[in-house]
Amino acid sequence: MILRRLKTETQAAHDRVETLMRVMDAPLSRQHYVHTLGQLYALYKPLEDALAQHRLPPDLAFADRRKTARLELDLTVLQAQAPEPVPAVTPWLPTTAHALGAMYVLEGATLGGQLITRHVQRQLGLTPQRGVAFFSGYGPETGPMWRRFTDALTQYAQATGEDEAILEGAGRTFACFERALQQDVMLHA
Structure with a gap:
């Protein structure tokens, strides 16, 4: 039930x-790709x-799901320094x-990153080891990690009945993605 509501109620966002992301554009420029990595x-x-x-x-296993180090690696490989984080675009997540x-949004993005990885490989010649670590997510474990996440989320929602707060957290996170992808970040080579 919660997964269906999340998908339906956040579809527009x-x-x-x-x-806004536009990393599936063709042609995709290296500069635009690096800028998007900085925004993320x-x-x-x-x-x-x-x-x-x-x-x-x-x-x-939240520690295994963190992506910041992958973004840093991609930016380093592409010879750009990570920008300053923008706490103003971070959603308020009180519970x-x-x-x-919020994790539903991040894990869904990881699942979608598989398509982006293949596109970036074709457009820019980068690989998961050299410039596309972030979008490649968990590699062949991406599908199983998604299923483990959705199972845990469903169990939590059933046990607590906090569907509305889960939905609110997802909505706030999508809004923050929108704001982040409209930010002009300063990247230094």
Whole structure:
């Protein structure tokens, strides 16, 4: 039930974020790709730090799901320094349920990153080891990691009845993605 509601009630926000990201453009320029990685880093760093403060279900293995280091690696490979994080675009996540809503957005983005990885490989000749670590997610484990996440989220929602807070956390996170993808970040080579 919660997964269906999340998909349905956040679809418009998902579509707006997808439109703003533009990494599926053809042709895709290296400069635009690096700029997008910088925008995502400015959001992911403070967001993942905020999520780490919550008591998330242990079976989620949140430490294994963090992506900030992958963004840093990609930026380093592409000879750009990570920008300063932008805490102003970090969603307010007062409860674990809100945090799980945020994770729904991040984990869904990881799942979608598989398509982006193949596109970036074709457009820019980069690989998961050289410039596309972030979008390649968990590699062949991406599908199983998604299923483990959705199982844990469903169990949490059934046990707590906090569907509305989960939905609110997802909505706030999508709004922050929109703001982050409209930010002009300063990247230094």
